[in-house]
Amino acid sequence: xxxxxxxxxxxxxxxxxxxxxxxxxxxxxxxxxxxxxxxxxxxxxxxxxxxxxxxxxxxxxxxxxxxxxxxxxxxxxxxxxxxxxxxxxxxxxxxxxxxxxxxxxxxxxxxxxxxxxxxxxxxxxxxxxxxxxxxxxxxxxxxxxxxxxxxxxxxxxxxxxxxxxxxxxxxxxxxxxxxxxxxxxxxxxxxxxxxxxxxxxxxxxxxxxxxxxxxxxxxxxxxxxxxxxxxxxxxxxxxxxxxxxxxxxxxxxxxxxxxxxxxxxxxxxxxxxxxxxxxxxxxxxxxxxxxxxxxxxxxxxxxxxxxxxxxxxxxxxxxxxxxxxxxxxxxxxxxxxxxxxxxxxxxxxxxxxxxxxxxxxxxxxxxxxxxxxxxxxxxxxxxxxxxxxxxxxxxxxxxxxxxxxxxxxxxxxxxxxxxxxxxxxxxxxxxxxxxxxxxxxxxxxxxxxxxxxxxxxxxxxxxxxxxxxxxxxxxxxxxxxxxxxxxxxxxxxxxxxxxxxxxxxxxxxxxxxxxxxxxxxxxxxxxxxxxxxxxxxxxxxxxxxxxxxxxxxxxxxxxxxxxxxxxxxxx
Amino acid sequence: xxxxxxxxxxxxxxxxxxxxxxxxxxxxxxxxxxxxxxxxxxxxxxxxxxxxxxxxxxxxxxxxxxxxxxxxxxxxxxxxxxxxxxxxxxxxxxxxxxxxxxxxxxxxxxxxxxxxxxxxxxxxxxxxxxxxxxxxxxxxxxxxxxxxxxxxx
Amino acid sequence: xxxxxxxxxxxxxxxxxxxxxxxxxxxxxxxxxxxxxxxxxxxxxxxxxxxxxxxxxxxxxxxxxxxxxxxxxxxxxxxxxxxxxxxxxxxxxxxxxxxxxxxxxxxxxxxxxxxxxxxxxxxxxxxxxxxxxxxxxxxxxxxxxxxxxxxxxxxxxxxxxxxxxxxxxxxxxxxxxxxxxxxxxxxxxxxxxxxxxxxxxxxxxxxxxxxxxxxxxxxxxxxxxxxxxxxxxxxxxxxxxxxxxxxxxxxxxxxx
Numbered sequence: 003x004x005x006x007x008x009x010x011x012x013x014x015x016x017x018x019x020x021x022x023x024x025x026x027x028x029x030x031x032x033x034x035x036x037x038x039x040x041x042x043x044x045x046x047x048x049x050x051x052x053x054x055x056x057x058x059x060x061x062x063x064x065x066x067x068x069x070x071x072x073x074x075x076x077x078x079x080x081x082x083x084x085x086x087x088x089x090x091x092x093x094x095x096x097x098x099x100x101x102x103x104x105x106x107x108x109x110x111x112x113x114x115x116x117x118x119x120x121x122x123x124x125x126x127x128x129x130x131x132x133x134x135x136x137x138x139x140x141x142x143x144x145x146x147x148x149x150x151x152x153x154x155x156x157x158x159x160x161x162x163x164x165x166x167x168x169x170x171x172x173x174x175x176x177x178x179x180x181x182x183x184x185x186x187x188x189x190x191x192x193x194x195x196x197x198x199x200x201x202x203x204x205x206x207x208x209x210x211x212x213x214x215x216x217x218x219x220x221x222x223x224x225x226x227x228x229x230x231x232x233x234x235x236x237x238x239x240x241x242x243x244x245x246x247x248x249x250x251x252x253x254x255x256x257x258x259x260x261x262x263x264x265x266x267x268x269x270x271x272x273x274x275x276x277x278x279x280x281x282x283x284x285x286x287x288x289x290x291x292x293x294x295x296x297x298x299x300x301x302x303x304x305x306x307x308x309x310x311x312x313x314x315x316x317x318x319x320x321x322x323x324x325x326x327x328x329x330x331x332x333x334x335x336x337x338x339x340x341x342x343x344x345x346x347x348x349x350x351x352x353x354x355x356x357x358x359x360x361x362x363x364x365x366x367x368x369x370x371x372x373x374x375x376x377x378x379x380x381x382x383x384x385x386x387x388x389x390x391x392x393x394x395x396x397x398x399x400x401x402x403x404x405x406x407x408x409x410x411x412x413x414x415x416x417x418x419x420x421x422x423x424x425x426x427x428x429x430x431x432x433x434x435x436x437x438x439x440x441x442x443x444x445x446x447x448x449x450x451x452x453x454x455x456x457x458x459x460x461x462x463x464x465x466x467x468x469x470x471x472x473x474x475x476x477x478x479x480x481x482x483x484x485x486x487x488x489x490x491x492x493x494x495x496x497x498x499x500x501x502x503x504x505x506x507x508x509x510x511x512x513x514x515x516x517x518x519x520x521x522x523x524x525x526x527x528x529x530x531x532x533x534x535x536x537x538x539x540x541x542x543x544x545x546x547x548x549x550x551x552x553x554x555x556x557x558x559x560x561x562x563x564x565x566x567x568x569x570x571x572x573x
Numbered sequence: 574x575x576x577x578x579x580x581x582x583x584x585x586x587x588x589x590x591x592x593x594x595x596x597x598x599x600x601x602x603x604x605x606x607x608x609x610x611x612x613x614x615x616x617x618x619x620x621x622x623x624x625x626x627x628x629x630x631x632x633x634x635x636x637x638x639x640x641x642x643x644x645x646x647x648x649x650x651x652x653x654x655x656x657x658x659x660x661x662x663x664x665x666x667x668x669x670x671x672x673x674x675x676x677x678x679x680x681x682x683x684x685x686x687x688x689x690x691x692x693x694x695x696x697x698x699x700x701x702x703x704x705x706x707x708x709x710x711x712x713x714x715x716x717x718x719x720x721x722x723x724x725x726x
Numbered sequence: 727x728x729x730x731x732x733x734x735x736x737x738x739x740x741x742x743x744x745x746x747x748x749x750x751x752x753x754x755x756x757x758x759x760x761x762x763x764x765x766x767x768x769x770x771x772x773x774x775x776x777x778x779x780x781x782x783x784x785x786x787x788x789x790x791x792x793x794x795x796x797x798x799x800x801x802x803x804x805x806x807x808x809x810x811x812x813x814x815x816x817x818x819x820x821x822x823x824x825x826x827x828x829x830x831x832x833x834x835x836x837x838x839x840x841x842x843x844x845x846x847x848x849x850x851x852x853x854x855x856x857x858x859x860x861x862x863x864x865x866x867x868x869x870x871x872x873x874x875x876x877x878x879x880x881x882x883x884x885x886x887x888x889x890x891x892x893x894x895x896x897x898x899x900x901x902x903x904x905x906x907x908x909x910x911x912x913x914x915x916x917x918x919x920x921x922x923x924x925x926x927x928x929x930x931x932x933x934x935x936x937x938x939x940x941x942x943x944x945x946x947x948x949x950x951x952x953x954x955x956x957x958x959x960x961x962x963x964x965x966x967x968x969x970x971x972x973x974x975x976x977x978x979x980x981x982x
Contacts, residue, residue: 039612044679074612086681103630106760107712113769117711122665124683125712128676132630142769156614162621170614189941192778192981196941203897227870230840251609259611268617297628348608413807413836452627468839470867473806480772480806486757515629528629547631551760553769565772573758710764 041076050090063150072153079134079160089119101137101530104129106550114551134159135296136270145183152274168265177244177275233363241337253341276559280331289317295529307440310508310533312557326350361432367536369419422539450524462498480565489546513552650675777803785977809834827852841866886914923957948975
């Protein structure tokens with residue numbers, strides 16, 4: 003049998019050989035400067051105005067060292083880092099190291115930690131780094147985080163990594179709007195559905211009637227109408243205002259991470275956006291989640307995960323084919339996406355998948371239980387999502403607590419969940435069947451927690467809001483109307499959060515770890531930001547081992563700024 | 574055998590040829606459209622043995638002698654450096670200074686507010702100076718005393 | 727009781743009352759201090775003041791007999807709880823006279839999730855004699871998404887009045903919105919110089935179809951009906967004015 007000259011095997015062999023040569027000889031064939039990495043123990047950071055052009059219209063944003071996102075800070079566990087931050091803006095600024103356990107004066111929250119950095123001033127942060135993993139840093143002043151003051155932190159472990167990998171990339175997701183944040187808030191104050199162009203219409207009514215029957219469709223409309231709520235409220239601000247960025251690049255720019263087939267690639271996903279929750283997947287590549295919020299978890303392989311604002315997930319992927327893969331991060335309301343490419347060579351692209359169908363809020367999200375008339379139409383595919391449709395969501399408590407009842411009808415509260423559900427084993431709405439989606443119940447720490455003491459008390463907080471007036475708070479109150487939450491030094495407490503609103507809230511406690519009670523006992527995961535689903539009730543344990551005035555707030559920037567903020571004080 | 578290898582290499586050169594012809598060095602206009610590449614932070618190195626210590630790390634206060642911040646009482650630190658510029662209107666100086674071990678600062682160039690009582694007339698750009706800084710409420714350091722270092726008169 | 731005892735009792739009583747009073751005043755609990763703590767201002771400013779204004783009706787109205795211009799708008803400035811609110815409406819006839827002019831200056835206080843309590847002054851300012859009223863009412867979003875305003879008025883002369891306004895936004899598409907709207911005025915006593923009769927006086931209602939090019943700028947087409955009833959209608963007939971008119975409307979709904 004003749005040996006044809008042009009066999010596929012030979013071609014691949016040759017291509018592999020020369021491909022390697024190419025990569026070696028032309029390492030940066032098509033690269034304008036990528037975001038630089040700053041390493042070491044001493045850093046000079048300058049916050050200032052930056053010209054930026056995302057949509058074709060040049061505008062002025064704010065950023066660090068002339069770039070958005072800010073440079074990757076690469077620290078080593080065990081080092082003491084010194085960061086001199088100079089403010090070249092014309093308003094007060096600050097930098098908060100998100101998820102980093104630093105002494106309170108170094109935490110960077112103007113009003114709680116320090117006075118902020120005045121224009122022209124330099125503030126020197128200095129603290130020992132005693133943890134490792136992926137984190138991020140951002141301004142805690144005004145809306146500067148929205149206009150570009152955010153960047154990644156990578157802390158190399160002193161004891162080495164728990165899983166091997168060959169390449170390591172930061173994937174920072176964010177949202178950008180040319181509209182000024184002040185205008186965005188003002189618009190929402192007048193018309194809270196200003197940015198929602200996917201509301202239910204006469205057309206969708208007829209579709210629903212056709213699918214579920216006229217009586218059902220009418221009952222459903224009446225049920226939501228009576229509450230003056232809309233099940234299409236997924237995100238306050240979506241693609242109508244935002245362009246979604248991956249490492250500062252809009253989807254069309256095709257940010258690319260290079261790999262060689264067979265290599266293990268670590269991707270550090272950081273959600274550095276202000277208001278956007280992303281559903282991340284790489285078609286053709288399952289992802290093995292190895293760290294959540296900077297802490298090791300028993301590796302769990304999924305097809306997709308939802309990453310809420312300020313969370314981080316480190317995943318390892320192993321592309322075996324010599325082709326490009328699309329890193330696809332669609333926002334929860336399906337009005338846009340961020341996108342990057344994993345490829346053997348720069349310039350390659352893979353298909354960008356269509357966005358999944360838009361989810362709708364359900365009666366479970368409203369905390370009204372699942373068995374309501376008309377809810378059959380509202381029983382969206384979210385209820386059949388993921389691999390966890392075995393157990394019914396745990397119904398907790400005997401209905402509305404007394405303190406929650408008092409909130410009904412007040413100016414800051416538009417809904418009180420009568421039947422909040424414990425459903426950490428559910429991923430949320432909007433995931434088509436057949437994909438493995440990460441849930442909080444999947445996160446199991448690799449080592450048991452440090453503090454095994456029983457808790458001294460439960461601190462229950464109700465996450466509340468009034469969508470119509472666009473007011474957000476805890477227990478129906480804004481920050482300015484509330485007292486600090488005081489913990490004893492060294493106290494072990496349980497925080498119980500009940501989300502009475504119909505939107506997710508990523509709740510972040512500065513300075514102290516939040517140990518999420520997700521059924522794994524002593525192996526509960528250590529997190530800094532916990533996403534509470536609408537109508538959900540969850541709890542986590544905190545050891546108040548660090549004195550200070552710690553900020554505690556929803557990390558949706560406009561919610562935080564409009565009152566969803568508290569001080570947790572440890573004397 | 575060599576012939577086979579030779580043929581493989583030849584075939585492997587085909588992609589080079591293609592790419593060499595198809596994509597010459599990008600023209601300046603194309604440069605802007607060039608694909609942004611991620612920075613590879615490197616591999617993991619040898620994998621660690623499982624760590625025995627528990628999750629999380631102890632709070633700062635548990636560690637003895639850890640305080641790097643506000644030393645009880647003495648908020649002062651002393652440094653030397655060179656003045657780059659003096660802003661009499663805002664009463665500030667920009668100084669490039671040597672490391673200040675008392676508060677653990679490395680060598681830096683930065684602007685300091687100066688206490689109102691201090692006379693900045695003698696302080697000119699280029700002067701080598703000794704200075705004392707004190708931490709103010711809010712964390713910022715202010716120059717309390719600043720004098721030309723010997724030989725400056 | 728001896729005099730000293732009386733004094734003692736009195737002092738004791740005063741002290742007791744003072745103590746009780748002090749005990750009852752909710753003392754702001756002194757917050758335990760944190761090492762290195764000082765006052766640094768506020769981390770978030772959540773008592774922001776916002777200002778907006780909207781022209782809901784900003785339209786030319788015409789039929790084969792008459793053309794007129796109608797405006798109806800509101801504006802407010804304030805915080806989530808307290809606002810200063812202005813409302814204004816009126817119709818300009820083709821001969822330049824202004825009809826049906828009403829301006830309200832109100833203080834608005836958020837009282838429930840969806841409703842504000844409003845009180846202040848209403849001035850009827852147009853080409854007819856001016857009238858002033860005290861106003862008290864509520865405004866907000868009623869169940870099933872009806873926008874509702876219900877206000878009562880009292881004048882210095884002992885006249886009472888009431889106004890009801892309601893509207894609904896029906897989304898045909900996300901940008902094409904059909905809005906039925908109705909405004910009804912009632913008066914307790916007749917006011918002939920203003921051609922207003924006692925009882926159920928007039929109705930101004932319309933069906934407007936707007937297209938939101940942007941949220942803040944939406945041209946619309948509509949059909950409106952201006953009706954007069956009872957005594958008001960008879961006043962109108964006396965001066966040969968019609969008591970019920972359909973008109974086409976074209977305008978732009980704008981807000982900032």
